[in-house]
Amino acid sequence: METIAFFDAKPYDRAWFDRLNPGYEIRYFECRLTKETAVLARGCAAVCAFVNDRVDADVISALCAEGCRIVAMRCAGVNNVDAQAAQGRLALAHVPGYSPHAVAEHTMALLLTLNRKLHRAWARTRDFNFSLSGLEGVDLFGKTAGVVGTGRIGRAFAEICRGFGMRVVCCDPYPARIEGCRNVSLDALLRESDVISLHCPLTKESYHLLDTMAFLKMKKGVFLLNTSRGALIDTEALLHALNSGRVRGAGLDVYEEESGLFFEDRSGSILRDDALVLLLSKPNVVLTSHQAFLTDEALREIARVTYENLDAFFAGKPMENIVRAGG
Numbered sequence: 001m002e003t004i005a006f007f008d009a010k011p012y013d014r015a016w017f018d019r020l021n022p023g024y025e026i027r028y029f030e031c032r033l034t035k036e037t038a039v040l041a042r043g044c045a046a047v048c049a050f051v052n053d054r055v056d057a058d059v060i061s062a063l064c065a066e067g068c069r070i071v072a073m074r075c076a077g078v079n080n081v082d083a084q085a086a087q088g089r090l091a092l093a094h095v096p097g098y099s100p101h102a103v104a105e106h107t108m109a110l111l112l113t114l115n116r117k118l119h120r121a122w123a124r125t126r127d128f129n130f131s132l133s134g135l136e137g138v139d140l141f142g143k144t145a146g147v148v149g150t151g152r153i154g155r156a157f158a159e160i161c162r163g164f165g166m167r168v169v170c171c172d173p174y175p176a177r178i179e180g181c182r183n184v185s186l187d188a189l190l191r192e193s194d195v196i197s198l199h200c201p202l203t204k205e206s207y208h209l210l211d212t213m214a215f216l217k218m219k220k221g222v223f224l225l226n227t228s229r230g231a232l233i234d235t236e237a238l239l240h241a242l243n244s245g246r247v248r249g250a251g252l253d254v255y256e257e258e259s260g261l262f263f264e265d266r267s268g269s270i271l272r273d274d275a276l277v278l279l280l281s282k283p284n285v286v287l288t289s290h291q292a293f294l295t296d297e298a299l300r301e302i303a304r305v306t307y308e309n310l311d312a313f314f315a316g317k318p319m320e321n322i323v324r325a326g327g
């Protein structure tokens with residue numbers, strides 16, 4: 001069978017890709033895919049890449065030169081892929097919707113942690129500090145959640161919020177009908193919501209969707225959640241909004257400059273990203289490093305669908321999960 005060059009490989013990826021492997025030869029590389037590392041794919045008909053790998057025009061040319069015929073992204077979001085540049089040269093596949101629950105549940109975990117200050121309470125009790133001062137939260141029951149993007153994950157998150165007894169407003173250019181949820185404009189959502197959660201893809205149009213103007217439209221004391229893509233938020237504008245108290249707390253699983261940092265242990269080095277250092281210094285910011293997808297169910301499904309995509313491609317059958325230029 002064909003050989004796959006597997007970039008940004010982590011032990012949790014290998015576990016399921018090895019277990020479900022129908023017979024491909026896999027060359028695992030710990031480094032990310034870039035113009036410089038594309039040469040490692042020499043002789044491999046397929047490349048398997050992830051969210052912080054770069055699949056731009058240069059990388060695509062380099063992969064074609066090495067004989068690669070398909071890039072199988074093992075993720076849903078494909079903002080790091082230049083589908084235009086790949087057209088007619090290289091097939092592109094991805095894994096849409098492997099477990100919307102994994103991401104939606106992590107989003108709620110971020111909100112609960114922020115609101116009830118679990119991260120601070122955990123640190124205190126480990127130090128035998130049993131004081132409650134400063135740990136006050138609010139009831140989520142009866143509050144309004146604003147869900148931006150009502151695709152698979154946004155819908156799952158909206159339903160979790162409904163389960164908490166929250167009102168839910170949504171905005172999406174192609175709105176889904178979700179029982180008990182009202183579709184509104186982005187401006188109305190920003191004005192009305194006590195909690196705002198981003199679940200739309202990163203595109204040219206949604207880049208810095210939440211900028212200074214957007215933050216000014218929000219209620220004072222809003223909770224902001226982003227488990228989608230970092231560049232949906234202008235980080236400088238978020239820092240201002242946190243300093244002014246406009247944003248009561250931010251739960252972030254993604255960061256606009258995460259590439260090269262997230263997924264790696266950087267604990268022994270100086271972090272040179274000042275905006276990230278500032279975010280991490282705030283007690284009302286909870287940041288996880290792009291782990292919302294990380295459940296057994298999701299990892300298994302990612303491996304299963306990636307193999308399904310590759311099997312279809314190499315058998316000359318139509319692939320269901322093609323990444324097309326222009327969305």
Ligand code: NAI
Binds near residue numbers: 152153
């Ligand atoms: P989906 O494709 O099912 O839904 C996306 C929805 O966003 C669609 O309904 C679309 O119409 C809507 N949308 C597009 N532009 C919009 C805009 N400007 N404003 C409001 N809505 C807009 O995608 P799914 O599976 O729900 O994933 C959403 C995003 O979550 C992905 O694009 C990806 O970036 C992110 N993601 C993050 C993960 C993590 O581990 N943190 C894991 C998986 C996905």
